[in-house]
Amino acid sequence: MKIAHFSDLHYSPERLDEADRCFGFAVDDAIARNARVAVVSGDSTDHRLDAHSPALGALARQIHRLAAAMPVIMLQGTFSHEPPGTLDIFALMGSTNEVFVADRIQQVAFGHGRFIASAGAVFSADELAHVIEMHPDAVFTCLPTINKGQFAASVGALAAATDLGDVLGTYLAASGSVNAQLREAAIATVGISHGTVVGCETEHGVTMAGFDHEFSLSALFDAQCSAFLLGHIHKHQSWESGGRRIAYPGSIGRFHYGEQGEKGYLLWEVDTDAASADLMPTPSRRMLCVDFDGSPDMERLAALAADSGDAFVRIRWQIDEEHRQSVDRAAIEAMFAHAPGVKIEPRILPIVRSRAQGISLETSVDAKLARWCELTDVASSPLLERLQMLETADASEIAEAVLAGLESPSGAAPLSLVVGAAADADVVEAQPSVSPSVDGSSPDWLEGDLFAA
Template sequence: MEIAHFSDLHYSPERLDEADRCFGFAVSDAITRGARIAVVSGDSTDHRLDAHSPALVALARQIHRLAAAMPVIMLQGTFSHEPPGTLDIFALMGSTHSVFVANRIQQVAFASGGFLASAGAVFSEKELALVIAMQPDAVFTCLPTVNKGQFAASVGALAAATDLGDVLATYLAASGRVNARLRDAGIRTVGISHGTVNGCETEHGVTMAGFDHEFSLSALFDAQCSAFLLGHIHKHQSWERAGQRIAYAGSIGRFHYGEQGDKGYLLWEVDTHSASAELVPTPSRRMLCIDFDGPPDMARLAKFAADSGDAFVRVRWQVDEEHRQSVDRAAIEAMFAHAPGVKIEPRILPVVRSRAEGISLERSVDAKLARWCELTDVQASPLLERLQLLESGDANAIAQSILAGLEGALAEATPATPLTLVDNSASVVVDEPALVSASAGQSLDWLEGDLFAA
């Protein structure tokens, strides 16, 4: 049985062009390929949408078109993207076939083009006997996003971070016992969920490792599903064990800069004891990310601009705070004026000034100053004299002595013969002023350097 698996559509006003172009292509392709049933594994919307929003209208149109060709299952995704109740309206959008909204933990049998849901989390013995007698095309184990707030309220905030995975693993093991009996009866078993598998990679190549993720691979395989269809992570990836396969479809389009790999939907071929999946790429937009460790190289940027075509462009660089004005942002924006989108992200490195080594180890101000002079190759004696003067002298007395010294120096430097203006027709004769040396009893050492150098 062929299943068209879509995920993370993220319809919103901001992402409408990308989402609708890619999802529209995927819907048309799945219909052309003759898929038996369609699954949307969460995050159909990016956030709460008003009923009159063009993004919601576009999504409804595509779901209605999909339901005209095959039955559809829509799974509840992350609550921040799909607030509870958002998907309920899509259950009314079926046409030739119905749209089933899986907004609670349950098992669903797909038979004769319709859906039969379990009353509880798994089929009871009575329900299971009925399902086996029906011989449905497949039984879906639906595990939508768990409300972590409610879970934390029931088990405590500290336990919620690590216990959620154990609780979900317990449920998957219980559903696995039911699914094993269904597989023995020749019925296909398929899992659908929205969450993070410990050890998976994000669309930016970051490995998700921790104790607070929803699933482990062993727990998912314990569900005894031939195929397990996952959403939430935007990068396509899959795992296989003894014929069972687990896979993320990834996002339908490229919504962020730096996303790795192709975007698309998965076309599954599911049998009772095996499954395979093919990624069908969608016409997602190209994104060009240009990073510089230092200031941007304008020549390289010009080459990138010439080859960028219709790509969305992001330029990053880092520069010292003192040289931030040396980068011409307007020129960079002008280079990529033809691009449908340009994002410029400079990183300004603050200037960090550290104290000279060893100063903090000295106990007196004199010693600290002498240590600083030693490290900076500055003559210490004039500075130490001035420091002692500041410590022991009166401020007014110091100021008076400085002014007196300045007046004496100016008087001694006055030219011996004043300049004389003569007739314009005659040449101007200027006597060189005689330099008067300092008197024997007066020293000009205090004029050397900065009087208040520290």
């Protein structure tokens, strides 16, 4: 049986253009390739949508077109993307064929153009006998997103991370015993779920590792399904064992910068003992990302702008705080004015200053300065002398001392300033530490900081 598998459509006002262009193409392609059943494995929307939202209307039109050509199964996805009840309206959009909404754990048989759902999580013995007698085209084991909040409330937050995988593994093993009987009766078995497989890769190439993911590959293969159709991860990937296959189609379009691989939907060929899947690419938008470890290279950006065409562009660089104004952001934006979208993300590295240990424990400025000199291996006498000058004299007195130092003979003691006690006059003694240069030019130290160490 040929199945068109779509996932992670993420319809929303922000992503409407990309989602509708790609999903519309996929619907046309699946109809042209004569798919028998269509499956949407979760996250049809990106978040809660109002009934009058253009995004919801666009998604409804595409589902209606799809249902005119083939039966459709829509699985409940992540609650933050698809709040419970969001999919109920789509069950009313069937036209020539039915749209079945799988919002609970159940098994669903498809045969003679209609869906028959189990009363519980799996078909009971009586239900299974009836299903085998009717010999459907396929039986779907539906495992929508589990409310982790409710699960954590029932078993405790600490146990929820590992116990959820155990609970789902137990269910998949139980459904496997039913599916094994269906396969013996030459009925194709298909699993549908929305969640994370341990060891899968995100669209950015990051491997998912940890204990809080929903499935292991061994648990999914224990379900004894010829094909297991997954959603939630936006990168296409698959696994095979003995002819049986597990696969993510990835998101229908490219919604984030840095996503790897092609975007599309999967066209499955499923029979009793094996399954195969081919990725059918959609016209997803191009996204270019360029990172600089320092100031951006304007020549490189100019070359990129000339070749970017209709691509969305993200530019990143990192630069010290004191040099942040050296980057002409307006010029970069002007280079990519023709691009449908440009995202500029500078990272400013702050200047970090560390306090010298023990400075705050000193009670006077002199002591703090002496402590700093000790820790930084700087001679303290010249600095303490200049600090005394700043504390005891005004600007004119310091200037007179400097001028007097310039006129004094060389080889005298370092510059000093003593303020006398007389009320009517100050006694100033100043000796230059260096003599003027022979050629008449100013001494080098005049061009620097007079009071620097």
